[in-house]
Amino acid sequence: MLLASLVEPSFGLIFWMTLSFLAVLFILAKFAWKPILQGLKDREASIADALNKAEQARAENALMMAKNEDLMRQAREERELLLKEARDIRDKEIAGAKAKAKAEGDALLARAREDIRNEKNAAITEMKNSVAELSILVAERILKEKLGDAAAQKALVDKVMAEADMRKS
């Protein structure tokens, strides 16, 4: 019956199916699936590789950036340091120069004072001498002029004597 033939496998078809399916399975396995699967695998590997490399490059780049940043920071720090040192040196020099100038000034001033004092003393001495000489000269003149008169001499002596007495007492 027809229904029976539907669920009853026919020998011929089993025969051809087994033969041809296995043949095709063999052909495809050897000449199609192998290169296809290999190709897929290779492509996936190359893509994964490329991605890895990109990731690596990115990481390297980041590292480099960090390094650059570090270098910049170091340079900046160094500059700060240098500037600070320079400022310190300048300050120190200025301070030193100031001190030196002051010392020098002081010394100069002291010397000037000394000089002035010396000059003053010298001047005083000279003036004393001049006064003495002048006094002598005046005295001489006066003496020459006044001592011609005996009375006047007597008066003078008296006056001097009186003054001297006054000074004594």
Next chain:
Amino acid sequence: MKILQQGDPPLAYEFYLRGRKQGYNPYVMSIQNLLRTASLLIGSLFLGATNAQHDGHDHGTAEATAHTTEAHATTAHAEEGHVKERFNAGKLIMDHIGDEHGWHLFGHTTLPLPVILYDTQRGLQVFSSSRFDHGHASYNGYALVDHEVVAVADAKANGHAPFTVDEVATKAIWDISITKNVLSLFISLTVLVIIFLTVAKAYTRRAGQAPAGLQNLVEPIILFVRDDVAKSAIGEKKYMKYMPYLLTAFFFIFLNNLMGLVPFFPGGANLTGNIAVTLVMALITFIIVTVNGNKHYWGHIFAMPGVPGWVLAILTPVEILGMFLKPFVLMIRLFANITAGHIIALSFFSLIFVFGETSTGAGLGVGVFSLAFTIFMTMLELLVAFIQAYVFTFLSAMYIGSAVEEPHHH
């Protein structure tokens, strides 16, 4: 029990596997499968009954119905004008989903195919199927009865129907004719070889580049079979060895399911809905599973670890039965799904002629609905074509996976 001990894979997968072992399909398609199988059974019973009736009443006028098709059913009557013969939907459908010597192309045109017989008494016999004249004539002592080659009593005479079948001589015939299904098998396999050799060439020629053309068409499916079928069911380490079979099986089933939906040559043969084809495929899966089964697999069949002796007495026969049941279910599922699809689509068409017999208007009226339903069914079948190819491949992979699985713990 065995399954729960396996541990690693997710729970849903466990239940799936366990369900599969018991022949129950908790898969999404289970409802559809159930409906299909039910409709197939009901349909078959009904058709079987009408056939029996038919066989009884017109054995003598077999010539009129031997090659009935929907096109013929009406024209034949008009031409021959003898006793009004009723349109027989059952016979029409069975003729379409079954196999035949010679491929009916259209109208009265049939592509004759070689009949190859190995007769243990008379040796190899090769001749054209046109010699049988659609079962009307015998040739060289052979004739066609219900699409099967039989030996007829008067061996030398090229007689006409009805034939006197020589039962003993018929038993000596091994029919390896190139039938409609065999030719369809050859065509589909040739197409597969051409497609995949071309694609393989593209992979070697354009190594490392993005896929193009035909490569683009099949690559997603290849990747799907590799990643979602083989890798997930067999495991990362061992899947590669089974890829050629899984891929070939998938594309073979898929292509033939699709070709079965095409109503004219070279499509139209119901190859994946033929039990001989699904039998061979299930058998290959069974052989792969059995040959590659490791100690762990056999251990779980014959002596389930951690199970007391008296339970083993029950469990071992069940497990052994399960070993054979798994490929058997594979065979039935594909066969039943595809055949049921063909039966339903053809039933809708037959409705047109069944109603057309009462009045032309009724036939046309029903025709509109039948057409709409057939379009719907064909859409569904397109989905089923893929799903069944997937299910067959996935279950094969799962059985292989359970056979090569290494014990993780205990």
